Amino acid sequence: MPAKSTGPARHPRTGGRVRSDDAREQVLAATTALLEEGGYPALTIEGVAARAQVAKSTIYRWWKSKPALVIDAYAQATAARMPEPDTGTVAGDLTAFLTELYRVVDYPMRMQALRGLMAEAQLDPEFAATFRDWIGSRRTVLTGMLLRGIDRGELAGDIDLGYAADLIFGPFWYRLLVGHTPLEPAQAAGHVTSVLAALRSGRSPARP
Amino acid sequence: MPAKSTGPARHPRTGGRVRSDDAREQVLAATTALLEEGGYPALTIEGVAARAQVAKSTIYRWWKSKPALVIDAYAQATAARMPEPDTGTVAGDLTAFLTELYRVVDYPMRMQALRGLMAEAQLDPEFAATFRDWIGSRRTVLTGMLLRGIDRGELAGDIDLGYAADLIFGPFWYRLLVGHTPLEPAQAAGHVTSVLAALRSGRSPARP
Amino acid sequence: MPAKSTGPARHPRTGGRVRSDDAREQVLAATTALLEEGGYPALTIEGVAARAQVAKSTIYRWWKSKPALVIDAYAQATAARMPEPDTGTVAGDLTAFLTELYRVVDYPMRMQALRGLMAEAQLDPEFAATFRDWIGSRRTVLTGMLLRGIDRGELAGDIDLGYAADLIFGPFWYRLLVGHTPLEPAQAAGHVTSVLAALRSGRSPARP
Amino acid sequence: MPAKSTGPARHPRTGGRVRSDDAREQVLAATTALLEEGGYPALTIEGVAARAQVAKSTIYRWWKSKPALVIDAYAQATAARMPEPDTGTVAGDLTAFLTELYRVVDYPMRMQALRGLMAEAQLDPEFAATFRDWIGSRRTVLTGMLLRGIDRGELAGDIDLGYAADLIFGPFWYRLLVGHTPLEPAQAAGHVTSVLAALRSGRSPARP
DNA sequence: AATTAATCGAGACGGTACGTCTGGTCTTAGA
């Protein structure tokens, strides 16, 4: 049950036309289609409205901005795609998680969405907070794996979880955004090995 | 040798008014000022023109887009600020380099510029190539340090330089762009330690 | 029946905000005011938008060019001003019609509009067609008077109506545009006398 | 040696490079060519400069505006084309004169020039005066013919020469500018007949 | 069944900045 960004009952209704689910789906589908066809910059609210046969005001009623719309479309597209892996080892969990993450390149829409959202977070301070939370939720999943590794004794108890997450996600985003080197799911395992070595290299570096 | 993005003599001149250096400086100064005051999204060509007391067409004559302008203003602002360090050890060089890099947070203009440029690279395919080259030049400086480390025997000769650069720059950009954790120059040393540990951890992970 | 160039219901509405009559009137009033103040060449769409407190896009939505706007403003200004005269004689009708026409000089806005529209018709081929039609409608009014004269037996049935209209309107426009001699309503009667003499002088001259 | 609007030596020269007659001719030729190809509106000083391989400033040095340039080019094109006819009768003179005038339609450049100049006279008050003088010179030629007719006794001595000129030129310009009816040299004779009838119809109509 | 209230599509509204264009001026190097 993904993408609950617009709750079902925000105030005690006493009548009135109910929200059209058809419209909602049309909008998300149009967003996805346009993202794939022209990329994030070519995506406009007007374009989505036209494509979805929906009024602009209907879009603005349910989503407050273009990135909010994209974040919903992205969530719908990846729903139930990322079950938290549990392979029994940190290396296994992380590798599974990262491999799936790197697969983003196989889905133009996901790639455009991620790049566009990151761009928008730089340009729209209001969205930046939302984006930060969204990123935070992905980080939480990852730090959960690390915590299980600590419980198992695979990792020291004092590692800096935040720094670990940066070390894992940083290079991914950097490659995705700059595009100097293609992302390949096969790179995930090697990256995990490196990161684990770094984490075991000594005291947490962020705050000595 | 700063800010040569617009060379002084691109074709053999045979007459014609010479480019106004005053105009050029006014434009870059206005860009810097506006970046500091309102951030990248509030920066507009019209605003720069008005602030610099310059015609819009003069800006468009020398810079093909807003990010091209910002990249020049950034280069001017950081000119001669980053001499390539040479401390005798890889760790020392990298730490010096990264410490200076992390200082970006002390200069709002530099921070706004970096974030805005990365955003623009996602939105403007034409600029993306320019940006990639620009990023590449920074990476080259860094890999130069690593190569010297290899020469000195501090690092194995088969490490993946590209991956190393990703590992170093990735977390920096990730923090800069997401903003979940503040950047602090003091973190640089710890990060270098981690990265070097990762690089020594085994075979190059990217392409075995 | 004034100023219907932008009809109130051009296509069967099925929803949507209705056109703002206030905006329409503000625009036409601003056009008239600016015509009077600075003349046709100083009239700009931007100026009208600013004066009328209206978005430029609103103007472009309803008028495709500056002359189209002026033609509407002119029509509004002269609405119901020129009832077709019916005095019982050709000479009387024509004199009344021409006298009113010559009064254009008393209204700077009308004079500026006429001169500007004629100029624009030379410069903008697309508008030329519109202008020709507009001129045609004035000619039709005039030839209607002549036709009544033929019915009454005042004029021969074989006169060239087109040529007659040229003979009547030509000198008016020529004076208006060149400005070598001031237009005066009192000249109308004499001109009519001359023209009628010319028309009675013999066979239609244009195509024997 | 036509088109002396820009004399060869306007102030007592005291040395320096002499005016390039080649440049002058190139400019006028380019003006004529562009008038024929794209009409008056497509004619720009920049275009002329490019076509004539001449600097914009060179054009501005010798001609103060676009219409001044066109008026020179027109004069050059029609030089020695219009000898004042002397057939022995007013009707003959006028018909010869008008027939030649109506031939303008056979020369696109002349037609474009006339229409453009008239348009410009409406838009550029400074040029309007020049244009009025230019028009005046053509009127003088015509009134000269009428005066000879008075001398011969063909016309009454008290006819209004100015009005006569308006009656003759007005319909010509009106057709040329509006374009509702094609101009044809064969129409000249009939028009002359009509006008003479009008002039003989009675007292001068302009000022009773 | 009538009422009420929130939805829906449509599309006009005021705005802002865009990138282009032309005009007319000014400053060079070279003839």
Place this chain on the structure above:
DNA sequence: TCTAAGACCAGACGTACCGTCTCGATTAATT
């Protein structure tokens, strides 16, 4: 001192979307 070249300031152009706002028409849940 002129010429060609071309940069300069200025400002209107017409376009694209933005986010807001009226419309009339639906569509439930509540009376």
